[in-house]
Amino acid sequence: TAMTLDAIRADIGDCQRCKLAPTRTNIVFGSGNPAAELAFVGEAPGSDEDLQGLPFVGRAGQLLTKIIESINLTREEVYICNILKCRPPGNRNPEPDEVAACNPFLRRQLATIRPKIVCCLGTFAAHNLLQTTVPISLLRGKFFDLDGMRVIATFHPAYLLRSPDKKREVWEDMKQIRAELSRLQS
Numbered sequence: 001t002a003m004t005l006d007a008i009r010a011d012i013g014d015c016q017r018c019k020l021a022p023t024r025t026n027i028v029f030g031s032g033n034p035a036a037e038l039a040f041v042g043e044a045p046g047s048d049e050d051l052q053g054l055p056f057v058g059r060a061g062q063l064l065t066k067i068i069e070s071i072n073l074t075r076e077e078v079y080i081c082n083i084l085k086c087r088p089p090g091n092r093n094p095e096p097d098e099v100a101a102c103n104p105f106l107r108r109q110l111a112t113i114r115p116k117i118v119c120c121l122g123t124f125a126a127h128n129l130l131q132t133t134v135p136i137s138l139l140r141g142k143f144f145d146l147d148g149m150r151v152i153a154t155f156h157p158a159y160l161l162r163s164p165d166k167k168r169e170v171w172e173d174m175k176q177i178r179a180e181l182s183r184l185q186s
């Protein structure tokens, strides 16, 4: 349901809907422009994000900032959020019951913002939003249509920190996003 982001955040409240509640410090709702044409969706908060209550503020986040700036946008112009709003202990993978509890809020955020393009960061976001198990290396770089939005996946910035040779492919995906945004505006 479309409403305001503040109302969605208020509905989340001091969330106790899944087993991540007791170990989190802060809920990481999302940040950026509520009218963004481009939204990024990651996996889940890490320790820096959990402490600050903001998405992508650690080392992977700094790289994401550079990736956003590589197509002449800023973090303030886009919207950034995650599939899960609470940190899994030790950054373990999200579990199905946690995803099920959190997914309605992401869906409502996207239904409210209505970005033209959603960029999934990494396997986890891509598989969840696109409802597929196709490997990220095959999914990335192509647009899919979902609820009137164009959805594209690319490698997660944390993966790029470990495999810098994949940066070229992310750069190509970002150029596609830039071109699709221009196309949709013309």
Ligand code: URA
Binding pocket: 042, 043, 044, 045, 046, 049, 054, 055, 056, 057, 058, 060, 061, 082, 158
């Ligand atoms: N990794 C993610 O997937 N999300 C964050 O917010 C930070 C790191």
